[in-house]
Amino acid sequence: MPVHSVIDGRGLDEAPAPRRDLEPAIATLKRLFGDRASTAEAVRDQHGHGEGWYPTQPPDLVIYPHSNEEVSDAVKICALHGVPIVAFGTGTSLEGHVAAVEGGVCFDLSQMNAVLDVNQEDLDCRVQAGVTRKQLNAYLRDTGLMFPIDPGADASIGGMTATRASGTNAVRYGTMRECVLGLTVVTADGRIVKTGGRARKSAAGYDLTRLFVGSEGTLGLITEIQLRLFGIPEAITSAVCQYPDLESAVNTVIMTIQTGVPVARIEILDEVQMGAAIAYSKLDGYDEKPTLFFEFHGTHAHAAEQAETVKAISDEFGGSAFHWASNLEERNALWQARHDSYYAAKALAPGKKAIATDVCVPISRLAESILETKADIQENGLLAPIVGHVGDGNYHLVLFYDEDNADELAACKALVDRMNSRAIAMGGTCTGEHGIGLGKKRFLEAEHGEAVAYMRMVKRAFDPDNILNPGKIFTD
Amino acid sequence: MPVHSVIDGRGLDEAPAPRRDLEPAIATLKRLFGDRASTAEAVRDQHGHGEGWYPTQPPDLVIYPHSNEEVSDAVKICALHGVPIVAFGTGTSLEGHVAAVEGGVCFDLSQMNAVLDVNQEDLDCRVQAGVTRKQLNAYLRDTGLMFPIDPGADASIGGMTATRASGTNAVRYGTMRECVLGLTVVTADGRIVKTGGRARKSAAGYDLTRLFVGSEGTLGLITEIQLRLFGIPEAITSAVCQYPDLESAVNTVIMTIQTGVPVARIEILDEVQMGAAIAYSKLDGYDEKPTLFFEFHGTHAHAAEQAETVKAISDEFGGSAFHWASNLEERNALWQARHDSYYAAKALAPGKKAIATDVCVPISRLAESILETKADIQENGLLAPIVGHVGDGNYHLVLFYDEDNADELAACKALVDRMNSRAIAMGGTCTGEHGIGLGKKRFLEAEHGEAVAYMRMVKRAFDPDNILNPGKIFTD
The missing domain is CATH 3.30.465.10 (Uridine Diphospho-n-acetylenolpyruvylglucosamine Reductase; domain 3)
Structure with missing residues (x-):
């Protein structure tokens, strides 16, 4: 089974949807945008994917507008010819949002950067x-x-x-x-x-x-x-704390939120992700244990008071001594390591491709949700570090598969599906921040039911010819 | 000129819009709801107005549903017969939201109170x-x-x-x-x-x-x-501070917000409103001066720190000593006085009717906006106390008119119109919290321009027969 046939949305093996008058639209846009319009394969390929696992689906043309008026003119041309439009920023989305599943024109807005x-x-x-x-x-x-x-x-x-x-x-x-x-x-x-x-x-x-x-x-x-x-707050302090098990770390988060401490950041890395971060970001002095990264913002007194409260909560759940990032450089290094966790995770499985996914649940269900997901990962013999914005009940999984192994991809996708279903069953959402894009369309229906009919009404009213990023959010 | 002919929306002198099959809808709903359906004039009149100045426009029937399913059944009956539907809660809205301008059925949801x-x-x-x-x-x-x-x-x-x-x-x-x-x-x-x-x-x-x-x-x-x-925060402290002029009070607010103090409440009463509050709520020990009511929430230390910071800012702008509401009783009395300001204002002009209106502007324009409005009030010889949620840039005006004096009403409405136009010109909104209802429909267009066309698209898509609270938000 070829890998592409298991993606959601219009597979590459299918014929593209009928589209009207692509050629004259491209010709007109090329005249209008001159060297800010490109049909070069490399440019189109670069614009046909984000950072997610979805196969590249290039647009037919990429344009680089400079003003609202230029965007408007180009949209009018696309509308006249019934040509799909895909907006593009930095190409860092994770759910296939920029894939031109029906071809068309990519509006790269990166030069509108004032x-x-x-x-x-x-x-x-x-x-x-x-x-x-x-x-x-x-x-x-x-x-x-x-x-x-x-x-x-x-x-x-x-x-x-x-x-x-x-x-x-x-x-x-x-x-x-x-x-x-x-x-x-x-x-x-x-x-x-x-x-x-x-x-x-x-x-x-x-x-x-x-x-x-x-x-x-x-x-x-x-x-x-x-x-x-x-x-910018008067005081910003960051700290790292490690826990004997995932539940203790998550319970520290839950108690912190319930206590109403206005913590600015509270991030979890499970022991797998922490191991990856230690290796990738050269984080010395830490163990491969479930870990929380904290940041406190406020006046000096208030930030210190918040830290003290959280420290007391953390102690109750068996947290280690707080490791403080005392200066700006150390703080930046810490958060860079956090931000690099996707790359750190990828380095765990060189040569493999990665699927990044996220869900978000009510915080009372967070421990249960993460633990069930971890059990699911173990039962299926997969490698999948967990990292999350746990203060909001939001966490991420990175799963790995071999590009030539459709079964492995299918196993990863099945796990993601179960994780989504469990989150929805807990009163949560199939995505806290990545979006629906191509990958979670079925779960939009599962999560929102009848309400999706009203989303479709809005879509039909605003874009009756379905030229704006077709194939995303809604199942066909 | 009769008063009613100057109201926005469908005047009482005009014929009602055509509506289909009112009688069978009422008959069916009365059968369905039994003694929870009423066509009694007193009941209908009570449901035909909020707390605003708009003339009563009673619905033809009032029903009291108890469940989602009952609401659904009743809506289906109204939809079948093309009969307007108006939702009703406590009748405390201010912009004529519950007036049944095209008659129809009022859904009083007050018994759905679990x-x-x-x-x-x-x-x-x-x-x-x-x-x-x-x-x-x-x-x-x-x-x-x-x-x-x-x-x-x-x-x-x-x-x-x-x-x-x-x-x-x-x-x-x-x-x-x-x-x-x-x-x-x-x-x-x-x-x-x-x-x-x-x-x-x-x-x-x-x-x-x-x-x-x-x-x-x-x-x-x-x-x-x-x-x-x-x-509920560990500590809640309230204080009152008075200022030599309105600008000093407003500048205290602006500086507090810009400093990032997470104040829980920061409310202004101008000298006219403060006079009214002193008389109505028996606030002893205060002067008829522009006044701020503060509230600070947090831990004991953090609430005290916030108060200290605000006190220092207030001192810079010539604020009086803070008058602290030290216990719960005194605090409740203080905020009751604040909440009663509409009634206190009304007591300034016994026998007159009141128009309450609000706008909201970016905080940098707040002093200018309030001062221009005060000048406008004075130039037109009107009595109109000002009170506001000034931390958000939001303030209210209460204007008085004699029910038999259409010119006075027209003068009040013209002042409200100018206040709305000025707020919009400053990048603000014609209503921070009261809503559009009947009274601000023209200003919705002035504020949002082309975007209103998209609001109408949503309305048409969700309610193609315009049975849901017709005559509100949009001009005809």
Whole structure:
């Protein structure tokens, strides 16, 4: 059985869906965009996949717009010819979001990378979609402000908005759902639409902003984002603590959240992942044990008080002495190791391909959910380190398979399926932050049931010809 | 000119919109609901208005469902006969949301008032729509948890969800937008749809939950709400501080927010409102001066530290000594006085009717916005106390008019219009928390422009026959 036949969505062995007038659309766009339009195979291939395991499905053309108006013009051309549109930021998504499953035109927005406006007094800013989170934080360096959402990869703000990204700081600062104040979106007929505003709250009409956040390019192309910012805290302290078993680590997390400590980051690495991190990131002085990474933000006194409270909780569950990252350099090294865990995990199985997946459950079910998943991994003889934003009940698995071994891939996918089903049965979600994309379409139905009919109504109303990232989110 | 002809929406002097088969719908519903269906004039009148200034527009029938299934059955009957549906909670909305401008059936959900589930470990709960916020907090008393959102009135959670309510604690805990995790909604064809879930975050599909939050009964009837809860803080301290002028008070607020102090409440009363509060609520020892009410939540140390920081900021702007509400009784009296400000204001102008309105602006424009509004009030010789959730940039005005004086009403409405226009021009919103209802429909267009077309698309898709609270949010 060829590997491709087991992917969700339109397999490569099937004929592509009928599409209308691709050639004239490409010709017109090439004239319009000149050397900012490419049909080169290497360019198309590079834009046909994210960082997930999904096979490359290249678009027919890649364009690099520079303005809302250029995006609008290009969308109008695609709409006229019925050609699919896929938005592209940094290509770091994990669920096949950018795969051009029906071909069409990839809108690479990476050159729309201006920070348009920073309002220091209002703690907000407006950026173009191609600005990355690290670029934004570098830009903000002298203002005393920060943009806290940190999914690990240096993703574009547009992509983070489109996938409702979150990451390590979300337990304190929220996700893109909470941090986006407003948007500029180019819709399926090329209209340039502004949603939301700069007020911290509003009761004026339907919340279109949150409807576009997490819509994965299927309702419109997000070109500008108004973001909440936060003051850089007076004190930031990081610590690492190791536990005799996974349950003790998870229980420390649960108790911390229930106690209401406003911890900024609380991350788990299981013993497999910790082993990988020690090897890959040269973390000296640690054991291959379940481990928590903490970060505390606040005034000096408040950060210290938070740390003290968490330390007391951790002691109760048999945690080791806190290992403090006392200076900026050590702190950065620590979080870099955390962020590199996907690469560290990959290094455990050289030559193999990796599937990264995530679920999120109510925190009371977190220990049970992780332990059942670990048992499932062991029963199936798979290698699959666990890492997670456990303060939100969100954790990740990386599974490995041999590219030539469809059975191994099928076993990995079956495990992911069971993990999703268990999370949904516990009142959780099949994805806390990666999105539906190609891979979790069936689980969207399992999780949301009848509500999916209403999501489809929105899709049909906003994009009646289904040209915006077709084949994603919804099963056919 | 009769007063009614100046209201927005369908005036009482006009013929009602054509509606189909009202009589058989009423007959069927009366059979189905028995003594939980009423056509009595007093009952219908009571359900034809909220607490706003809008003339009563009674429904033709009021029903009191007890379950999702009963709501669904009744909606199906209304849908079959094309009869308008208006949801009703406690009748405390301010923008005419419950006025039955096209007649029809009022669904009074106040008897769906069960707390269905409290998950202490996960800090969440599920309630029926008719549960009020005070009822919920009384229910939670022994759990150590609280539901913080507090719009003043003891509104139903369903109504608060439908209007995206917020209030005094929103600066710290967010609004209904942030605190609703999921919903059960009965849609226009009677389907019972569940949105969201219990996970703290999810990237699974379109955010229907936030689409229904703030939809004012026009997209579906919200029957159950999954809510975030918070631990009752170890320490809660309240203080009052008075200022030589409004600008100093507002600048204290702005600096507090910009400094990042996680203040739980920061409320302004201008000198007119403070005078009213002193008289109405017997607040002894205060002057008729611009005044801030503060509340600090946290551990004892952290609450004290926050208060100290704010005190230092306040001193810089010439604030008086902090008057501390040291015990629970004094604190409750203080916040009761704050919550009673609408009634206190009304007592300033006995026999007159009141218009309550609100706007919200970026905090950097707050002083300017309030001062321009005060100047406008003075220029027009009106009496209009100001009170506000200023930590969010949100403030309210209460204006008075004589019921028999259409010119006075018109002058009040013109002032509200200018206040809305100025707020929008400053990047703010025409309503921070009251909603659009009947009164702000034109300003929805002014604020959101082209985006309103997409709101209408959602409305048409979800409610093609426009039976759900017709005449609200959108201009005809």
